[in-house]
Amino acid sequence: MKKIIIRAPSRMPGEAWDKLEEQLRTRVGECTITRVIDETLIGGFCVEIDGKTYDMSVSTQLQDFSVSMQERHFGNPIKEAEDMNAYFSRCLNLFHRHTVVYQRGKVEKISDGVVRIKDLPNRSYGEILKFDSDVWGITMDMEENGVGAVLLSANEHVRAGDNVEGTGHVVSIPVGDVLLGRVIDPIGRALDGLPLQAETFYPVERPAPALIRRRPVDTPLQTGIVSIDSMIPIGRGQRELIIGDRQTGKTSIALSTILNQKDTGVICIYCAIGQKASNVAQMIETLRQNDAMAYSIVVCATVSDSPAMQYLAPYAACSVAEYFMEQGRDVLVVYDDLSKHAVAYRTMSLLLHRPPGREAFPGDVFYLHSRLLERAACMEKKYGGGSMTALPIIETTGGNLSAYIPTNVISITDGQIYLESELFHSGIRPAVNTGLSVSRVGRAAQMPAMRKVSGTLRIDLAQYREMAVFSRFGADLDTSTRALLERGECLTNLFKQGKDVTYSLWQQVAMLTAYRENLLTDIPISRLGNACQDLFQTLRATSPAIIAHITSTGDLDKENQTTLINALRMWKDAYTAKNASTENK
Template sequence: MSETLKAKLRYASTPPSSEQIEKIKKILEKKFDDAVIEVETIEDPSIGGGFVVSCKNFEYDWSDAGRAKQLRAELNNLSKKTEEHDTGRIISMLGNKVVDFKLQVEDREVGTVTWVGDGIANVDGIEHAFYGEIIEFEDGTRGMAQDIRSDHIGCILFGNDAGIRQGTRAVRTYKEAGIPVGEAFVGRVVDALGSPVDGLGEIKETEYRPVEQPAPGIVERQSVNEPMETGILSIDTMFPIGRGQRELIIGDRQTGKTSIALDAIINQKGKNVICIYVAIGQKASTVAKIVQTLKKTGAMDYTIVVSSTASDMAPLQYIAPYSGTAMAEFFLHDGKDVLIVYDDLSKHAVAYRALSLLLERSPGREAYPGDVFYLHSRLLERSCKLSSELGGGSITALPIIETLGGDVSAYIPTNVISITDGQIFLESDLFFEGMRPAVNVGLSVSRVGSAAQTKAMKKSAGSIRVDLAQYREMAVFTQFSSDLDETTKNQLRHGSVLMELLKQPLEHPLKMHEQVIILVAANAGRLDLVPVKRVRDYKEKLLNYFNTEQGEICEELEKSGELSDQLKKRILDSVDAFNDVENKQLKEEIEIAHGNN
């Protein structure tokens, strides 16, 4: 026996004829597998003209109000894509749109809001929505289907929920959540939905990309083989990062994590790399300060800042890193190299936890939902080095995680450590001792970067990591001892000089040849007799000497990327010549000082 369904037909003023009702019945019977349709007619002046048919949770809109809404959406899209000053062209194109406009009468699945609050809306009546689908509410607010259950769907809202009430209508759009992307976004500050927030006007997009995208498969990738130099001596020598790698920056708050990421962005100047900085849950003043730093150093010319501040709702903080990655993938598939910084994923996980608890999902360890690992794995797996056949583009990810009391064994830190290709661990004790950047040599590691390191860097780095580890161990045992043998004294002196060399001020990344020169000189013991207090001053003078008077050596290092024995000897001879001049000047300064006394 066929099912009997009731349909409501709303009309503006003139009731439909019996012939029209029969036609509507046939359309609905076909839609609902030959069910028996009973049509109830209701007068509704608000629709303007025409009529609207609702049956179960589907709606067919032949009304003037529906036609006007579709036309308005078409005109909005058109005006965004057209230059503002080209008024004549706009009027012509708008005219064409109005003349050629055809109402698309499609069955739309419609539901009603049963609960709303804190950026979440539960919708009843929509049975066929897919995960990540955009749902549109009566007041124009849009949300994304995040939680799909047998009796309702949970939507996260990308706008203010003030206009949404219990009983508000929600309509499926059959579209996946996506954001505008394109070259025009470079140099701009945008929110999590790709809208500009820097007051510099609209951005003309090239295309739209879904925020959630499957990561490239194994066959589509190639191994990491190019360096992504940060300009930070301690990282480029011991924990090098390659293009397509995911290197975690981890440490307590206020230990310089963001500073490392910013220096890495600043160091990409002139290297044909697009940088994307995603701020998640940061203060608006902090983001403004970062933008100012990037502008001051000229890095904003090749950087996009995606900002979802602490004042934004949890859904926007949740979607921000995926939006940033969608922008990065536009350049990736264009064969370009991208560096993306997620600052920070701890706040991202907290935003996701808030959403999940509001969606009434079961809390697990530390109250995080069970799929919080998948949250970050599907994000970070999108960073890769594509194969040459696909253009050879890359996305290098620098996710940032904040620890509490240096505890790397907490839930979120262990999750992200297991997803990434290595971590740079910043230690509070080192930071407070004045070691900036405060990189812990023992706990930091890069699992693939050395494969992408230049030969010159690999050769010059030598045993620096082992020397530093031995120095720190020896310094602990000998701090209370006064009687030390000469070998131990030499090792301690060498280690203290190395520690001082690795100190680096903010916004002063070093070029590759500068790092190689410092390492060659340090490993050969040419700096061991320099007093620790004068090491930083000595380093600056030495690099200035090479850049101004030994340009050939610098040029050869940059061009070849190799360090032959002959070139190494030339570097050491130049260092010795510099030391002779420096020692002579020092003796003269001492004699003058004694003479004055």
Template sequence: MQPETPDWFATAQTALNKTQLGPRAEYKGRVEEIGDGVAMISGLDNVRLDEVLRFQGGQIGFARVLDPDLIGCVLLDAASEVEAGDAVFGTGEVVNVPVGEALLGRIIDPLGRPLDDKPPIETQTHLPIERPAPSIIDRDLVTEPVQTGIVAMDTLFALGRGQRELIVGDHSTGKTTLAIDALIAQRDSDMICIYVAVGQKTSSVRRAIDALQAKGNFARCIVLVAGSASAPGLQWIAPYAGMTMAEYFRDKGQHALIVIDDLSKHAATHREIALLTRQSPGREAYPGDVFYIHARLLERAAKLSKELGGGSLTALPIAETDSGNLSAYIPTNLISITDGQIVLDAALFHQGQKPAVDVGLSVSRVGGKTQAPALREAAGTLRLDYAQFLELEVFTRFGGMPEGRVRDQLRRGERIRAILRQSQHAPYRLADEVALMLAVQSSALDKLPLTAITTFLAKLPTILDRDAAQLLQTINETGKLDADARKTLTEVTTRLATSLCNMEPSSP
């Protein structure tokens, strides 16, 4: 009687039988120099741009510079265990990242490796981080709105599905908060949300993740993190990896919203890599292709035609300015690439006007075409009224008592400024914004003391749910406002404002 074959032996024998024997070509090079996350490699003449290279210790990097004698390789892992003289092998593949539904609800690095102490992510599909942008013939018009729940954005600078809107401002003026609020507002929509953190502090990333988990629908979010302590290579590929993950949903006919926080730090990383790989510096020491790397990235955001499924990818890139200098190199580049910008002003922020949107410098080049019809009709001349108020306010600072009509304009402008203030992580519904705009246009707030505006804003959603629930549902679903709905909402807001007027002493 023969002894029974062990299971491990049978498995090993099966694996050996499937192994193809014979010679195999392997491209091998050698590390000549290593430092600051960049390795200079010799002996790999057949390597192509952005090809993944594998070091003998298991670390990986990608070829960024192809010189006749040396290859500049940017490491995607820690460089501490890579030394001069180590062997390097070409893989023949460019940088790929996993895509698919399995990424939803996860916190990952740019290569798709989990950072949330959960099991490894298993997906069937991997796509390259560098993909061509949709051609003009493959695109459709940007006409559908993205409701951000932020009054200052939805009423003054509407965002459309497929648009690229830059958020720009000085350090600590609420740029990330504005973008996170836009993601939180999608908790009840059909949009997939991707937040890409590039070079951010761990504490800042943690706050963003906590807000998304507490207030948003995190099960439909992907958080991609390449923090300030990550390898420069990871920080460099992070926006491209995030775009590829978002494009997967767009190409399936779904809708995605991506926030890239921020491209100023990405540009600084690109400059660092360029200088370490001995590329020629240009303006402010940036290499000559710094415009191109962001242009080819943001051009991938688009609304696809109906023949391709009608999916959309909306981008909210963030850029940081120094002392409000919008004419600096990187902000100027990004403003020229995107379809508009939301400018945050440090002076407004410190005055307590949050979000600190500068309505004079901010613009949406798509304009009211993407605004929900109900909100466009209700807002009316809000932006013009507010702009006139800001000019009048400057003139009246010189002294003198304004006459009656000017005084009324100033009074209304102060109420408009008050309703544009909004608490963080508390987005409004579309119907709430419509009712708020009708309250302004009907002069219901003109007699309301400024001290009572906050109370009015806090009570409005509850009152609307009580007195006009069916109407709210119709507006939120259709985005349209008929005469009866307009009349009902105006009556509800007027009653609320009148009741608060009777409770508060009058103010100038």
């Protein structure tokens, strides 16, 4: 015999109770019906049958109307009375009264942000759950007698025995141009204290673009960092891993890349996962000081946020990026960092009693990152022609590249930029180890001008480092070896760049051309930085046509190359004469 519970406020007339019971017995058959007075419903009634609740209460309809208003107006104040009346009229026209059907479960136990819920069947993975205390969670485990869920916020208000409702919706995030210059959390709430109005929402979990929709990566994405643009070129739509120990400049490379996208039309999204709030605030301030927030979005889940929020952060940032990619625009996404993302997922999995594997990570940790990074793509022209470039960051311990998470992400991505602690502490910054760094896209995604001047750089650097080891033994060096060491030392110092300092394409081409022509090797290392700045200033004054040609075409034909070399030699003669006269004084 079925048990039915009817909940309604005391104002409901007795004949209405009787009529409702009669209709239920006609439809359901033999059953026991319990009447419950519930003043919170305001009006209408709720009927509970076999774990399902059919809600026709006034309170639920008002709540749905409120949510409908919020989705269309994300917190902007309405000042004029006429605007208020028009706004309410528009919302009423869009709102449709309907019977809300949901299932309720009970909190069985809660521990460390993980909730076990019983009597909540027919839920889907990743579905949003609502608790009595207006706390939200998402389903992560599907069991025979209930579900396991993680909370998106603090759990001090959730108690065993509380009611839980399934919403039938997965986590979604607002997307669009309205987010440019904003700081949001993984569920789309503004963190910068300003109102947010959005019309379009994307689920945070979306399938990767199909293979037939993709095209090969062939357009460069300039980072402004000489060592990367010349030897480890990154293309739009590529997934390039930045990996290294802590405090080796991983975030600085990502930040410099974002700053270098000014006036290029590339939308930049920085996703902070498990970072200190003070570090994120400092990074945002750097973006603002360099006018980079105009084309940037920050998605932030700090170390003080729940593991569930840290878990959602990169997927939310990727959904925001996908909106722009589908509009035919180019997007750069930085995930800082996926090591902390994996740790947050491991924390949730262990609390959900999932079987641990290597390094206590669950068995699906590879899929955790592969389904995220596979969403980066370069789309065919007929599908918009947009691109999403991913720069995931991984933190290693003691330079161990063979740990579980580093090897996973290395196998997923299209190359890696390895930052070495030894190089960093010796003053070579960015501390890129060019021997262990690679771009699997290769020179297909490199500017033609850069391709022509950077062909032998990797070999030159490798030979220099090999010879530098032997030179430490104090052996006599012949002229050719000494020249090789001088060129290698010059090249190593050309690759040094200050924090947040980027070079444009023509500046990089000019520097490397001067290096190839041996115009910089006799300049003392202490003066090399100033010499390059003097070189740039001279070219701006004497060769604006060459600068314009390189900037507009990205190429350097033979005629312009000859003109550039002549201009560089004239600069070198003038620079040498100027320094000679200064020393004589």
